[in-house]
Amino acid sequence: TQLLEQSPQFLSIQEGENLTVYCNSSSVFSSLQWYRQEPGEGPVLLVTVVTGGEVKKLKRLTFQFGDARKDSSLHITAAQPGDTGLYLCAGVLLYNQGGKLIFGQGTELSVKP
Amino acid sequence: GAGVSQTPSNKVTEKGKYVELRCDPISGHTALYWYRQSLGQGPEFLIYFQGTGAADDSGLPNDRFFAVRPEGSVSTLKIQRTERGDSAVYLCASSRNGQSLSGYTFGSGTRLTVV
Numbered sequence: 001t002q003l004l005e006q007s008p009q010f011l012s013i014q015e016g017e018n019l020t021v022y023c024n025s026s027s028v029f030s031s032l033q034w035y036r037q038e039p040g041e042g043p044v045l046l047v048t049v050v051t052g053g054e055v056k057k058l059k060r061l062t063f064q065f066g067d068a069r070k071d072s073s074l075h076i077t078a079a080q081p082g083d084t085g086l087y088l089c090a091g092v093l094l095y096n097q098g099g100k101l102i103f104g105q106g107t108e109l110s111v112k113p
Numbered sequence: 114g115a116g117v118s119q120t121p122s123n124k125v126t127e128k129g130k131y132v133e134l135r136c137d138p139i140s141g142h143t144a145l146y147w148y149r150q151s152l153g154q155g156p157e158f159l160i161y162f163q164g165t166g167a168a169d170d171s172g173l174p175n176d177r178f179f180a181v182r183p184e185g186s187v188s189t190l191k192i193q194r195t196e197r198g199d200s201a202v203y204l205c206a207s208s209r210n211g212q213s214l215s216g217y218t219f220g221s222g223t224r225l226t227v228v
Contacts, residue, residue, distance in 0.1 A: 004155075006155070033217075040221065040222075041221050041222075042117070042204050042206070042219030042220050042221050042222055043156070043204075043219050044219070045216060045217060045218075048216070086153075088155050088156075090155070090156075098144065098161050098163060098168050098169055098211045099144065099161075099208060099211045099212055099217075100146070100158055100161055100169055101146070101148075101156075101158065101206075101217065102158070103148075103155030103156045103157070103158075104155050105154055105155050106153070106154060106155045108153065
């Protein structure tokens with residue numbers, strides 16, 4: 001059983017379209033992060049959210065942390081081919097000592113020109 | 114160094130052999146993590162070091178897997194009697210103090226293939 005359920009697992013869209021990726025859990029997280037990973041590379045941190053209801057924007061990317069700190073979403077506006085990659089959500093469980101990250105399964109995004 | 118360095122980048126080994134994977138974290142980062150990632154999946158936690166000690170090894174799949182960090186810097190993940198199911202990308206990450214707000218930096222990983 002996956003502690004962090006990420007959906008969809010695959011997404012293929014045309015340039016200019018909007019999309020949302022979801023990350024859900026029944027557990028509470030002290031913080032949640034979103035990463036982007038390209039083939040042959042390690043995940044690269046995009047954002048960290050720590051407060052329930054928090055919204056952060058990074059250019060065309062909007063990240064939201066659920067009020068109860070059990071879920072998060074990533075919304076991309078006007079996707080571009082350069083957004084193609086594997087998007088991963090990862091959280092640190094509440095009361096976890098040491099910052100061990102629990103990852104979702106990932107969303108493989110393909111943006112076609 | 115400027116980033117997390119992992120060597121080798123690729124390793125092909127025969128079933129039953131022993132392998133060592135090395136991670137050189139960012140200088141001054143006390144926390145070091147090992148993860149394993151199968152194709153198309155998210156990374157799966159293996160072990161976490163704070164300084165020289167393994168603070169959490171709950172993710173190691175069995176006693177064939179072992180990791181050390183003798184001087185609190187470089188870490189080595191050791192796999193004995195490798196099996197084909199061990200084939201994956203092994204990722205290392207470090208952070209300043211093990212707190213999520215200080216951020217994690219991942220290496221590019223070691224792709225292990227057991228034939």
